[in-house]
Amino acid sequence: MSTDQIRLSIFLGVFFLMLFLESRIPRHPTVDSKKRRLAINLGLTFLNTGLIKLIFGAAAVGAAAYAREQGWGLLNLFEVPAGLNILATVILLDFAIYWQHVLVHKVTFLWRFHIVHHSDLDLDVSSGFRFHPVEIVLSMLYKIAIVFLLGPSVTGVIVFEAVLNGMAQFTHSNIRLPLRLDRALRYLFVTPDMHRIHHSVEVRETNSNYGFNLSVWDRLFGSYIEEARRPQPEIVIGVEQFRRPEEVSFGHLLSMPAQVRAVDQN
Ligand SMILES: [Zn+2]
Numbered sequence: 001m002s003t004d005q006i007r008l009s010i011f012l013g014v015f016f017l018m019l020f021l022e023s024r025i026p027r028h029p030t031v032d033s034k035k036r037r038l039a040i041n042l043g044l045t046f047l048n049t050g051l052i053k054l055i056f057g058a059a060a061v062g063a064a065a066y067a068r069e070q071g072w073g074l075l076n077l078f079e080v081p082a083g084l085n086i087l088a089t090v091i092l093l094d095f096a097i098y099w100q101h102v103l104v105h106k107v108t109f110l111w112r113f114h115i116v117h118h119s120d121l122d123l124d125v126s127s128g129f130r131f132h133p134v135e136i137v138l139s140m141l142y143k144i145a146i147v148f149l150l151g152p153s154v155t156g157v158i159v160f161e162a163v164l165n166g167m168a169q170f171t172h173s174n175i176r177l178p179l180r181l182d183r184a185l186r187y188l189f190v191t192p193d194m195h196r197i198h199h200s201v202e203v204r205e206t207n208s209n210y211g212f213n214l215s216v217w218d219r220l221f222g223s224y225i226e227e228a229r230r231p232q233p234e235i236v237i238g239v240e241q242f243r244r245p246e247e248v249s250f251g252h253l254l255s256m257p258a259q260v261r262a263v264d265q266n
């Protein structure tokens with residue numbers, strides 16, 4: 001199987017599993033049409049996937065192979081055993097994207113694009129891929145830069161991308177996990193309840209719980225919120241500026257960065 005086939009299989013497998021679970025054990029009532037949101041978010045997913053393929057190909061993996069040939073990056077300085085290299089790659093890349101996420105919240109120009117992700121009025125498995133194409137391109141450039149600095153193994157990058165892909169769907173899904181399982185998982189990993197707080201309209205909550213895979217970065221750097229001000233099913237999802245479904249249509253999402261009020265997000 002090629003990496004593309006592995007990627008697609010993980011995407012489809014997790015997608016349909018989460019979709020099924022969302023229909024059986026929903027955690028949060030919805031305010032917008034699921035069909036409409038799925039069409040918008042999957043539309044963005046296809047647009048972004050096509051764009052990335054067109055501009056970069058398998059860029060991060062290619063960058064890792066190139067860094068290895070050139071002997072660039074931290075992990076290429078040492079003889080790291082393969083298994084440890086993969087583990088270190090996954091953890092360090094996760095650390096890097098935690099800080100990227102903090103940055104896109106703190107820098108107004110970047111927030112203009114990231115707000116598209118936050119403008120979803122409900123959260124579900126499809127929200128994990130709802131990003132403005134410009135944010136996707138900038139993320140890719142950032143990832144390539146990190147890969148050059150880190151010099152990770154090619155397999156490590158493939159594993160990281162697969163984990164991130166699956167986790168993005170899981171952490172955005174509208175599923176109710178048993179509370180004890182959620183708390184146990186949260187010691188190490190981001191859960192749907194933890195990430196839902198990040199999608200709250202309340203600014204203090206939006207600017208918290210930045211983690212994608214591991215929850216430890218938020219705990220370490222003081223951005224962790226265990227409970228939202230409201231109980232989970234009552235968290236108001238989205239951003240203050242765009243509350244109506246018409247304001248978050250596909251066309252509006254693409255031009256949204258130009259409409260964002262220059263309010264201080266912090
Ligand atoms: Zn965010």
Ligand SMILES: [Zn+2]
Pocket residue numbers: 117127128172195198199
């Ligand atoms: Zn999110």
